[in-house]
Amino acid sequence: MASSRAVRAGAPDKRRMILDAAITVFARQGFHHCRVSDVADEAGVAYGLVYHYFDSKEEILNELFLERWQIMLDAIAEIDAREIPARDKLYMVASFIIDSYSNQPDLMKVIIVEVTRAANSFGRLHLAKIREAYEGIAGIVESARNDGSFKLTITSEFAAMCFYGAIEQVLTAWIFDLLPRTEEEFEHAKGLVVDAICGGLETTGTNAPAVSG
C-alpha cells in the first residue's frame, strides 16, 4: 500500500517523505496552524502529491499517531507479561515513553500536543486507543494490588491516571522548555517518576534510596 509498484532502487519513498515532513511541520507550527502546502514544501514535493497518498490532512496525523501508539501498547503488554515486580514494570513503561521522546522528540511532541492532550479534536477520535494505554498500566497496578505490594485503597484505574498523567506532564514540561532537556535529565526522570508515584514524596522513616545521576 505504501507503494503498490516496487519503489525503484534508491528512489525516495515519497509517502514516507511526506510523513516525515509532517512530523517536522506539525511539531514546529502545530497541526492547526500549518497548511498542507507547508508539509508539501518541507517534503520537497508538489502540493497535489500529498492528496495522492493521503485522503486528508487529518489522515496524515492519524497515521503518525496510530503507528507510534500501537508500538507503545505492544510494549506495555510485553512488559506486563514479565515476571518482575510492579515497580520494575512501571519503570520500564516510563523508560519506554521517555526514550521515545528522547529518540523522536518531534514525533512525540506531535502525538502529545495534537492528539493525547487535544481530547476535543483528535483525542476524541482516538479516545479508545488512548484508553488502552491507561488500561495496560492499570493492569500492572492491579496485579500489584492483588499480590499485596500496592495499596488496595487506590484503584488501579486511578493509579494509572496518576502515573500516566505525571509522565505526560513531565514530557510536556520538556516540550515547552519548563524543565531542562538533557540526556541525563531523561535518564534521571525515569527513576524519579516511578519513585514519586510508587514510593511517594514523603519520607517514611527509613527511606532515602540513593538515586543514580
Place this chain on the structure above:
Amino acid sequence: MASSRAVRAGAPDKRRMILDAAITVFARQGFHHCRVSDVADEAGVAYGLVYHYFDSKEEILNELFLERWQIMLDAIAEIDAREIPARDKLYMVASFIIDSYSNQPDLMKVIIVEVTRAANSFGRLHLAKIREAYEGIAGIVESARNDGSFKLTITSEFAAMCFYGAIEQVLTAWIFDLLPRTEEEFEHAKGLVVDAICGGLETTGTNAPAVSG
C-alpha cells in the same frame, strides 16, 4: 469597563451573557470548532455586539482563563502561607481544583482543554501564568523537603509536575467520561490523589490508612 454607564436595574449585563455563552459553546464544540456567531446566538445577542465588548474571539477565551486562573493562584498562595503539614496543603490544593471542576465543569473543561493542555496555541500565550501554578505547588513541596517530611531525592519542580499532572489527568478523565463523575467520586479523589503522590502506591509494611467513602 464592563458597562461604563450604570446597567439599568434588572437589565441583563450583555458582556457577562457573552462570556457565559462562550463557556457553554467552547465546552460543547471546542474553541476552534465553533463560530463567533454560535456564541452570539447562545447569548441571544447580535453578532456584532460580541465585537463591541471584545476585540476578538481569542480575547474571550483569554478573559475566561485569566479570571479563573488568578483565583487559583491566589488560593495556592493562601494555602501555602498556612502553618500546616505539606500533605494537608496539597490536599487543599487538590480540593480547590476538584471543587472548581465540580462547581463549574464547563468553565474548567474550557480552561483545561483549550488552554492548559493546548500548549501549542493558547497554552503558549499563557505559559508564564501556567508556570506560576507549578511554582506555587513547588513552593509547598520545597518547604516540606526542608523540614524533612518530603524526600530530598525528588526536586520540588519535578514533584510539582507529578502532582499537577496527576490531578489534571484525573480531571481530563472526568471531562471525557473515562472515570465516573459523581459528587462522591470528586470527594474521594481529593484524598486519593494526595495519598498516591505523597504516600505512594506501594504498601510500606504498616501502611493501610482507611480512606473515607
Place this chain on the structure above:
DNA sequence: CACTCGCCTGACTGACCAGTCAATCTGCAA
C-alpha cells in the same frame, strides 16, 4: 516508436468565517 499507466504537478475553486461598519435603537439630559 507509440502506447499505457501510475507518479507527479500546481493553479484553481468553493466553503468557511473572523472581523468591519454603516445604520438603527434607546434612554437620558438640555
Place this chain on the structure above:
DNA sequence: TTGCAGATTGACTGGTCAGTCAGGCGAGTG
C-alpha cells in the same frame, strides 16, 4: 422636542486554505 452617546444590529468583505482536477512526465512494454 431635539440632540447626544453608547448599545445594538446583521449584512457584507477579505483572506485563508483544504481539497480537486486536468494535464504533464517518464519508465517499462510490445
